[in-house]
Amino acid sequence: MTAELVWFKRDLRITDHSPLIAAARRGQVICLYIYEPDLIGADDFSKRHLLFINDSLTELDRDLRRLGSRLLIRRGDAVDVLNSLRIETGFHCIRAHQETTNALSYQRDRAVKNWARSAGIDFIEYRQQGVVRAMTSRDGWARQWQGFVTSPLVGRPGQIIDGGAGLTGLGVQSPESFALKDDGLINRQTGGESEAIKVLNSFLSDRSREYLQGLSSPLTAWDSCSRLSPYLTYGNISLRTLYQRVTQRKRELQLQRGQRDSWSQSLSNYVERLAWRCHFIQKLEDEPAIEFDNMNPAFNGLREDEFNPAHFEAWAAGRTGYPLIDACMRALQQTGWINFRMRAMLISFASYHLWLHWRKPALQLARLFTDYEPGIHYSQIQMQAGTTGISALRIYSPIKQAIDQDPEGRFIRQWVPELMEVPDDFIAEPHRMPEPIQQRSGCIIDRDYPAPIVDHLSAYRASQKRMRAANLAAKASGVSSRVFQRHGSRRHQKSR
Numbered sequence: 001m002t003a004e005l006v007w008f009k010r011d012l013r014i015t016d017h018s019p020l021i022a023a024a025r026r027g028q029v030i031c032l033y034i035y036e037p038d039l040i041g042a043d044d045f046s047k048r049h050l051l052f053i054n055d056s057l058t059e060l061d062r063d064l065r066r067l068g069s070r071l072l073i074r075r076g077d078a079v080d081v082l083n084s085l086r087i088e089t090g091f092h093c094i095r096a097h098q099e100t101t102n103a104l105s106y107q108r109d110r111a112v113k114n115w116a117r118s119a120g121i122d123f124i125e126y127r128q129q130g131v132v133r134a135m136t137s138r139d140g141w142a143r144q145w146q147g148f149v150t151s152p153l154v155g156r157p158g159q160i161i162d163g164g165a166g167l168t169g170l171g172v173q174s175p176e177s178f179a180l181k182d183d184g185l186i187n188r189q190t191g192g193e194s195e196a197i198k199v200l201n202s203f204l205s206d207r208s209r210e211y212l213q214g215l216s217s218p219l220t221a222w223d224s225c226s227r228l229s230p231y232l233t234y235g236n237i238s239l240r241t242l243y244q245r246v247t248q249r250k251r252e253l254q255l256q257r258g259q260r261d262s263w264s265q266s267l268s269n270y271v272e273r274l275a276w277r278c279h280f281i282q283k284l285e286d287e288p289a290i291e292f293d294n295m296n297p298a299f300n301g302l303r304e305d306e307f308n309p310a311h312f313e314a315w316a317a318g319r320t321g322y323p324l325i326d327a328c329m330r331a332l333q334q335t336g337w338i339n340f341r342m343r344a345m346l347i348s349f350a351s352y353h354l355w356l357h358w359r360k361p362a363l364q365l366a367r368l369f370t371d372y373e374p375g376i377h378y379s380q381i382q383m384q385a386g387t388t389g390i391s392a393l394r395i396y397s398p399i400k401q402a403i404d405q406d407p408e409g410r411f412i413r414q415w416v417p418e419l420m421e422v423p424d425d426f427i428a429e430p431h432r433m434p435e436p437i438q439q440r441s442g443c444i445i446d447r448d449y450p451a452p453i454v455d456h457l458s459a460y461r462a463s464q465k466r467m468r469a470a471n472l473a474a475k476a477s478g479v480s481s482r483v484f485q486r487h488g489s490r491r492h493q494k495s496r
C-alpha cells in the first residue's frame with residue numbers, strides 16, 4: 001500500500017492535528033512542508049515570518065523523528081513539488097488543513113485541487129479555525145463556532161510509519177536564499193509548538209491575572225496579553241486546544257475564587273477575543289476581495305487619489321512628530337508585535353490624519369507583524385480605516401492616547417530615545433516645548449525630532465467631516481446594510 005501525504009502549511013505542530021492523526025492511523029505517512037517562493041516573495045511577507053516558520057519547522061521535524069518519521073522539506077511551486085513527489089512515491093491521498101489566507105494561497109489551493117482531481121488523488125481538508133466554508137448566511141455562526149471549539153481534541157499520534165524513507169529533502173532555508181532583507185528585528189518571538197505551550201502556561205498561571213486591565217496600554221500589554229498570536233497564525237497551537245485550556249483554567253479559578261472573580265472574568269473576555277479571531281477571518285473567507293478592495297464599495301474613490309508618499313514614508317519610519325505613533329512603529333519594527341489599541345491607532349492615524357488609502361499601510365504592517373493573519377488583518381484595517389460602513393467612526397487622537405496609555409512617557413522614551421530628557425508635560429507633544437526647554441532637554445524640534453507632519457486638530461476635523469458625509473451617503477444608498485447582512489456580527493459588539 002502506498003503512503004498518504006500530510007501537507008503542513010500554517011499548522012506547524014503535531015498535537016491536535018487531524019490530518020496527521022488520520023493518516024498515521026491508516027499506514028505510512030509522508031510529512032511534507034513546501035517553501036513556496038511565490039508566497040515568500042509576495043509584498044506581505046518578510047524575513048521575520050520566515051524566521052518564525054523556520055523555528056517551527058525545526059521543532060516539527062524533531063517531534064516527527066521522535067515518532068518514527070521526519071519532515072520532508074522541498075522548495076518550489078506547490079503543484080510542481082507535489083507532482084514530482086507523486087512520480088517518486090505514487091502517493092494517492094493528500095491530507096491538509098483548510099486555510100483562509102491571502103489571494104496567492106487561495107489560488108495555490110485551487111491549483112492543487114485541480115491537479116489532484118486530474119491526477120486521481122484524494123485531497124482531504126480539515127478545519128482548524130472556527131471558520132465556516134461556503135456559508136450562505138451569518139445567522140447562527142456563533143453556535144457553529146462554539147460547536148467547533150468545544151469538539152474533542154485528537155491528541156498526538158503514538159507513532160508514525162515513515163513513508164518518505166529514501167526521499168531527498170532540504171534543511172530549513174535561509175532568508176537570504178529568498179532575498180529577504182533585514183528589517184530591523186532585534187527581539188523576536190521564537191516559533192514552535194513547545195514555545196507556544198510555554199507562553200500559554202505562563203499566561204494561564206500568572207500573566208492573565210491582569211489581562212483586562214493591562215491590554216490597552218503598550219506599557220503593560222507586553223506581559224498582560226497572551227502573546228499567542230504568532231503561534232495561532234502558524235498553527236503551533238490549535239484554536240481548540242487554546243480554547244479548551246483557557247476555559248478549563250477559568251472554571252478552576254471560579255471554583256477557587258468565586259464566580260465574580262476578576263481573573264476569571266479576564267479569561268471570559270479573552271475567550272470572546274478567540275471568537276472575534278474567527279469572526280474576522282470569516283469575512284475574508286466570504287469575500288476574498290477585501291484584501292484589495294473596500295469592503296463597502298460606497299467608499300471607493302474616497303482616498304485613492306490623495307496618497308501622499310512623503311506622509312506614508314514618515315509614518316512607516318516612525319518619524320511623524322507624534323511620539324506615541326513613532327514609538328509604536330519603532331517598537332513594532334524591532335519586536336514584531338504591538339497591542340490591539342496601538343495597532344488601531346496606527347491605522348487610524350494613517351487613514352484619518354494622513355488621509356492615506358489603507359492598502360499600502362496594510363502591507364507595511366503585514367510585513368512588520370510576526371502574527372500577520374490576513375483574515376484578521378484586512379478586516380481590522382478596513383474597520384479602523386472606516387471603509388466598512390458598518391461600525392462606528394473612531395478616530396484616535398495620538399495625543400490623548402499618549403496621555404491615557406503612557407502618562408509618564410516611559411514607553412515613548414524607550415523607543416524614541418531622542419525624547420529621553422523631554423519633561424513629562426511635553427512628552428505627548430514635544431513640539432510645544434518653548435525653546436529654552438528644547439535646549440535643556442537636548443531635543444531641538446526639527447533637528448533632533450520632527451515637528452508634527454500634520455496638525456492634529458485640523459486633520460482630525462477635516463477627516464471627521466468627510467467620513468460623516470461618506471457614511472451618510474453609504475447608508476442612504478443601501479450599500480451599508482448589504483455589507484452588514486454579509487459580514488456583520490449578529491451579537492451586540494463591544495468596542496474593539
Ligand SMILES: Cc1cc2nc3c(=O)[nH]c(=O)nc-3n(C[C@H](O)[C@H](O)[C@H](O)COP(=O)(O)OP(=O)(O)OC[C@H]3O[C@@H](n4cnc5c(N)ncnc54)[C@H](O)[C@@H]3O)c2cc1C
Nearest residue numbers: 225226227228229273276277340343344371372373377380
Ligand atoms: C489594524 C489591525 C491589524 C491587526 N492585524 C492582526 C493580524 O495580522 N494578526 C493577528 O493575529 N491579529 C491582528 N490584529 C488583532 C489584535 O491586535 C491581535 O490579535 C493581538 O494584538 C495579538 O496579540 P495577543 O495574541 O497577545 O492578543 P490577545 O489579546 O491575547 O488575544 C488573543 C487572541 O485573540 C485574537 N484577537 C484578539 N483581539 C482581536 C481582535 N480585535 N480581532 C480579531 N482577533 C483578535 C487573536 O487571535 C489573539 O491572538 C489586528 C488589529 C488591528 C487593529
